[in-house]
Amino acid sequence: MQIPTFLYRLAIACWVGGASLFTFILTPTIFKSYNRDMAGEIVGILFPGYFKWGLVCGVIALATIFFSSTAKHKTIATVIIAVMLVITSVQAFVVEPKAAALKKEIPSFETTPKDDPLRVQFRKLHGVSAASNLAVIGGGIVLIVLL
Numbered sequence: 001m002q003i004p005t006f007l008y009r010l011a012i013a014c015w016v017g018g019a020s021l022f023t024f025i026l027t028p029t030i031f032k033s034y035n036r037d038m039a040g041e042i043v044g045i046l047f048p049g050y051f052k053w054g055l056v057c058g059v060i061a062l063a064t065i066f067f068s069s070t071a072k073h074k075t076i077a078t079v080i081i082a083v084m085l086v087i088t089s090v091q092a093f094v095v096e097p098k099a100a101a102l103k104k105e106i107p108s109f110e111t112t113p114k115d116d117p118l119r120v121q122f123r124k125l126h127g128v129s130a131a132s133n134l135a136v137i138g139g140g141i142v143l144i145v146l147l
Contacts, residue, residue: 005064008060016144051088090132
């Protein structure tokens with residue numbers, strides 16, 4: 001197997017695997033193990049690294065797909081990777097910083113009422129982030145199927 005093909009497959013596997021592990025195992029385990037405020041703080045610390053991971057994997061996948069001899073449906077895969085990168089970039093550079101800033105203004109998620117305007121704004125951003133994350137995972141699954 002050629003090195004670009006190997007790197008392309010590895011990048012996709014690491015991106016989808018990392019996102020799935022973070023979303024479906026790590027984050028729920030943290031929220032079950034700690035109170036909501038502590039869990040939110042821990043996950044908030046992990047988010048920048050999580051998004052950097054996705055961006056690095058995406059850039060590697062995008063760079064190597066053009067040199068991969070076995071990547072099927074290169075045009076479709078390239079578009080999917082580009083969309084996944086845009087979504088991850090928006091999460092990393094727009095949604096997450098806004099959510100982190102809002103989180104700092106909320107004294108406690110355990111004691112602040114759910115209808116508090118800051119919590120309502122945070123919940124909307126969280127919804128956008130969650131949907132974006134699922135879209136990235138879904139795109140990655142399609143890329144794996146295209147392999």
